Amino acid sequence: MNAEAGMRFEQRLSLITLGVSDLKRSTRFYREVLGWIPSPVGGDAVTFFPLNGMVLALFPRDALAADAGVGGLEPAASSSVALAYNVRERGEVDDALAQLREAGARVVKPAEDAPWGGRSGYFADPDGFLWEVAWNPGFPMREDGSIQVPE
C-alpha cells in the first residue's frame, strides 16, 4: 500500500460485530439454536464465530459503544440491519425456519415466495437482530457456500 498514491479498498468484509445486551444469552443462542462453534479466542469478553473467511463477533453493546468512542448505542430491536443465511434449495427455507422455531428462535416472517423469484423468511436473535433465510436462484452458491453475484 502506498498512502501517497492512495490505497485501494479491497471489496471485502473482515468482521461484523453485533452489540448485544447479554453476551451469555446471545452466545447460547448462536451455539444452541444455530449449532455454531465459537473460537476459543475471546473468552468471557467477546464471542467470535469464524464464518466464511470473516468473523461474526458478539460484544456487549456498551463495550462496543466505548470501543467506537460513540456516546451510546440503541438496542438492536430498532437497528436497520439484516443478515442473511442463504440455502441451496427452495425447500430448505421452510425446513430451516421450522427447525429454528422448534429450537426456540422467534420467527418474524414465515417463509414466503419473494417478488424477486426466490423464497425467504426472517427470524430474530435474542436482541432482535434480523436474520433472513433465503433461497435466491439469482445468486448461485458455490460448493463451499460462498455467493456468486453477477458482476
Next chain:
Amino acid sequence: MNAEAGMRFEQRLSLITLGVSDLKRSTRFYREVLGWIPSPVGGDAVTFFPLNGMVLALFPRDALAADAGVGGLEPAASSSVALAYNVRERGEVDDALAQLREAGARVVKPAEDAPWGGRSGYFADPDGFLWEVAWNPGFPMREDGSIQVPE
C-alpha cells in the same frame, strides 16, 4: 438436508443488508469513498457490492422493514452494529483513515493502539453505520484477504 434429522447450519454469512435513508447517497459513498464497484444486478431498487464470497446490500430502510414484515426500523445512527475492514500492516490503519477523511468520510475515532494488541479506528457511512479499520495480529489474514481465527 433432511428436516427430520435436523439441518446443520453452516458457519457462514451470505449477505448483510444495511437499511439506508437515501440509496443514491449511500451507493455514491461506497463507490466514491471506498472505491467499490456494485453489481449491475439490483438497479435502482437495491445496490449489491460483491465482497469476499458474500454480499453487502444497501436497501432503503422502509423497504427492508416491509420485506422483513416488521413495523419500522430506526435510523442507523442508533444501531448497535459495527462492520470491520481489516488491513495487513499496522500503518495501513492510519493511512486508510486519513484517505477516508480526505474523501469525505466522517472519522468517528482516530487510529489508536488497542488493548488487544492491534491498532484501529472507526469511520461512519452517511447513515452513521460504523466501520472499523483494524490491524489485528491475532487474526492473521490470508493472501486473498480472508481472516484466520484460531479454532
